[in-house]
Amino acid sequence: MALHTDVLVVGAGPSGLALGIDLARRGVDALVVEKASGLFPGSRGKGIQPRTMEVFDDLGVLDAIQAAGSAYPVGMIWQDGRRVAEHSMFDPAEASEDSPYTEPWMVPQWRTQEILLARLEELGGRVAFGREVTGLAQNGEQDGEG
Ligand SMILES: Cc1cc2nc3c(=O)[nH]c(=O)nc-3n(C[C@H](O)[C@H](O)[C@H](O)COP(=O)(O)OP(=O)(O)OC[C@H]3O[C@@H](n4cnc5c(N)ncnc54)[C@H](O)[C@@H]3O)c2cc1C
Incomplete structure (x- = not known):
């Protein structure tokens, strides 16, 4: 594992993986x-x-995310052990060129993260697991050195 990097991203949650992809593709x-x-x-x-979904499209993972998930199921109302009604979880808006996706898409977070990690690695990015950032030192100069 290299000991030097220009940018250290702390945490391989959805945010860190997405940032890693963006940096790798640049x-x-x-x-x-x-x-x-x-x-x-x-x-x-x-x-x-x-x-x-728009960001995932930009990061090149939208097809995989769409294949891994589904639209939200209907909400169900139960009474005395019987299903008495259903309702839509969302009121879909009109899709437009500026807003192509109109309702949430359901994918378990672990699968989303697998997809983001695969994309990161495809672009040559890396995650070092089992590495915890325990401190930060900042110098006084904002010149990119140190
Ligand atoms: C009950 C619940 C339901 C939710 N439902 C939704 C939903 O439906 N839709 C939605 O979009 N969001 C939902 N969220 C929010 C979503 O889970 C978070 O926004 C998302 O996980 C944040 O991602 P993250 O990468 O910023 O942080 P995290 O997912 O918390 O990831 C941070 C990562 O950093 C690592 N880390 C922390 N400190 C260090 C360190 N010092 N060194 C190295 N690694 C470190 C951690 O181990 C972790 O893996 C929900 C949250 C909760 C609690």
């Missing part, structure tokens, strides 16, 4: 470090918002 030497031994295995963020 040819910036960057390293993502993650204190855990692997990607987060659970799913908090499962509802991918329309704006995130």
